[in-house]
Amino acid sequence: MTEPILSLSGIRADIAQYHILHGVDLVIPRGELTVLLGRNGAGKSTTLRTIMGLTTVTDGNVRYRDTDITGWPTPRIARSGIAFVPESMGIFGLLTVRENLILAAVNGPMDEARLDWIFALFPPLKTFWNRPAGNLSGGQKQMLAIARAVIEPRELLLVDEPTKGLAPAIINDLADAFEQLKSQQVSILLVEQNFNFSRRLGQSVAVMSDGAIVHAGSMAELADNADLQHELLGLALGAHQ
Amino acid sequence: MPLAHRLRHLHTDQPHLFLLALMMILALLSINPLTWLVLTISGVAMGAMLFLMASGMTLTFGLMGVLNLAHGAFISLGAFAGATVMTFWMADTAEHADLLVNLLAIVPAMLFAMVVAGMVGLVFEHLVIKPVYGDHLKQILVTVGGSIILMQLIEVVWGANDMPVPRPESLQGAFIVSDAVPLIGGIALEKFRLVAVVLGLAVYGLMLWIIDRTRIGILIRAGVESREMVEIQGYRIHWLFLGVFVAGSALAGLGGTMWGMYQEILSPHMGDEMMISVIVVIILGGLGSIRGCFYGAVLVGLINLYVGFLEPRLAAVATVGLMVGVLMWRPQGLIPVIKV
Numbered sequence: 001m002t003e004p005i006l007s008l009s010g011i012r013a014d015i016a017q018y019h020i021l022h023g024v025d026l027v028i029p030r031g032e033l034t035v036l037l038g039r040n041g042a043g044k045s046t047t048l049r050t051i052m053g054l055t056t057v058t059d060g061n062v063r064y065r066d067t068d069i070t071g072w073p074t075p076r077i078a079r080s081g082i083a084f085v086p087e088s089m090g091i092f093g094l095l096t097v098r099e100n101l102i103l104a105a106v107n108g109p110m111d112e113a114r115l116d117w118i119f120a121l122f123p124p125l126k127t128f129w130n131r132p133a134g135n136l137s138g139g140q141k142q143m144l145a146i147a148r149a150v151i152e153p154r155e156l157l158l159v160d161e162p163t164k165g166l167a168p169a170i171i172n173d174l175a176d177a178f179e180q181l182k183s184q185q186v187s188i189l190l191v192e193q194n195f196n197f198s199r200r201l202g203q204s205v206a207v208m209s210d211g212a213i214v215h216a217g218s219m220a221e222l223a224d225n226a227d228l229q230h231e232l233l234g235l236a237l238g239a240h241q
Numbered sequence: 242m243p244l245a246h247r248l249r250h251l252h253t254d255q256p257h258l259f260l261l262a263l264m265m266i267l268a269l270l271s272i273n274p275l276t277w278l279v280l281t282i283s284g285v286a287m288g289a290m291l292f293l294m295a296s297g298m299t300l301t302f303g304l305m306g307v308l309n310l311a312h313g314a315f316i317s318l319g320a321f322a323g324a325t326v327m328t329f330w331m332a333d334t335a336e337h338a339d340l341l342v343n344l345l346a347i348v349p350a351m352l353f354a355m356v357v358a359g360m361v362g363l364v365f366e367h368l369v370i371k372p373v374y375g376d377h378l379k380q381i382l383v384t385v386g387g388s389i390i391l392m393q394l395i396e397v398v399w400g401a402n403d404m405p406v407p408r409p410e411s412l413q414g415a416f417i418v419s420d421a422v423p424l425i426g427g428i429a430l431e432k433f434r435l436v437a438v439v440l441g442l443a444v445y446g447l448m449l450w451i452i453d454r455t456r457i458g459i460l461i462r463a464g465v466e467s468r469e470m471v472e473i474q475g476y477r478i479h480w481l482f483l484g485v486f487v488a489g490s491a492l493a494g495l496g497g498t499m500w501g502m503y504q505e506i507l508s509p510h511m512g513d514e515m516m517i518s519v520i521v522v523i524i525l526g527g528l529g530s531i532r533g534c535f536y537g538a539v540l541v542g543l544i545n546l547y548v549g550f551l552e553p554r555l556a557a558v559a560t561v562g563l564m565v566g567v568l569m570w571r572p573q574g575l576i577p578v579i580k581v
Contacts, residue, residue: 078475090470106475
């Protein structure tokens with residue numbers, strides 16, 4: 001197996017009085033796209049938030065590039081090279097597209113060559129460069145959210161349900177963008193409900209249920225095994241085509 | 242575009258300008274034009290000083306969600322700190338009528354007031370505000386308590402009695418516009434009020450430049466929308482909070498210095514007495530909005546002067562009435578800051 005960039009061992013986390021994560025063990029291989037699947041309420045989003053330090057870990061540890069980052073404040077985790085795109089996208093709607101990207105470039109002015117690459121990846125961002133981000137469509141906001149995450153080189157991207165509520169054509173554009181990021185050896189942890197999208201992109205997969213990982217392996221293995229899909233996710237691939 | 246259509250457009254899209262124009266036109270219809278002009282300039286000057294005092298509070302509320310009821314104590318603190326420098330400086334130059342020398346006395350006084358209020362703000366944020374982020378009830382309780390302590394400290398340092406503030410020679414009195422000037426010939430414009438207008442506009446312009454054009458301004462606007470997302474981008478929001486709180490305290494100190502020189506007499510409770518107007522201004526403008534704060538301050542300054550001239554007993558009622566009327570029309574204030 002490829003060397004891990006991130007590993008979670010026995011992670012437990014609570015939100016208010018509710019126990020959400022019950023000992024999550026997860027390994028994200030370096031340079032691969034790992035998909036985290038599971039039904040609603042399984043704990044997928046909380047897992048991403050826990051990695052980012054947004055939800056407090058009550059037990060277990062998070063290791064990133066061989067460093068224990070458990071308990072680090074969120075800004076320190078972000079600056080160590082992990083970018084997070086939440087389910088809500090977290091766009092600053094009152095700021096322009098340009099200002100959203102200026103803010104995301106934490107290490108100084110934006111690199112022009114990288115910006116050109118982003119414009120090639122997501123052309124609408126160039127079109128609406130000086131417009132308030134709140135006026136963008138859902139798909140354009142998702143493009144901006146991902147562009148913000150990669151405006152500077154990152155080693156690991158955590159992306160929560162990027163296809164939610166988007167039209168098929170936009171989903172296809174996003175898939176192309178993730179393919180490009182994969183080709184640059186960026187490690188990605190993607191939470192998804194869209195199995196076709198996941199199957200197209202994912203190299204490895206983990207399935208969560210009730211706050212724990214119940215399956216981990218290669219995406220090809222899961223995609224080829226309808227019984228396993230049905231058992232883990234309550235779906236058959238045919239139903240999603 | 243027909244006038245009615247333009248007015249409807251202004252009413253919907255630029256409510257602050259619509260209200261400002263409406264108020265000035267109504268006053269012009271009720272007051273002699275020359276008196277109206279003097280009252281308008283005086284009202285804008287009062288608005289400029291109110292803006293200086295209120296801008297820090299609206300900024301801390303908008304970004305940090307902190308309702309700092311000790312803001313008035315920072316106004317008092319700034320007034321006393323500035324007056325101390327003025328008194329020291331004027332001991333040698335009291336009779337000096339040179340404008341440059343007089344301005345040289347005001348600038349260090351304002352800077353000293355800002356530094357003192359900012360430094361005390363730094364300690365205040367750490368000891369009083371930081372433990373109660375996100376809890377408005379506790380914020381009200383601890384900041385009222387903190388305000389009492391600060392005012393007692395002012396009494397310890399400067400004494401409990403009122404303190405006179407020397408105003409530089411060249412800023413006393415008024416400019417008389419020559420009778421030869423058409424339309425406005427013969428009117429008197431108080432010099433200090435003109436200085437207040439210039440300073441208020443300069444600070445407003447500087448704040449807009451920082452908020453609209455700089456990276457720190459983008460961060461502040463982003464922080465108003467979502468603190469969590471600012472942290473996810475890699476910025477420590479608490480450092481931003483701290484910086485804004487210190488800046489807000491320093492602005493209160495600057496406003497206090499100007500207000501003190503305008504009143505020419507200081508008391509430790511002078512900031513508290515201004516808090517009603519300050520709160521009206523920031524609610525009127527839209528909590529957290531710098532532009533709203535500026536226009537709210539000008540509107541409060543103008544209505545005070547216009548109504549104070551027509552019926553002095555109704556001036557305070559008119560200010561609160563203006564706020565109630567605006568809130569019934571636009572509950573979020575004139576230029577609201579939208580939070581997501």
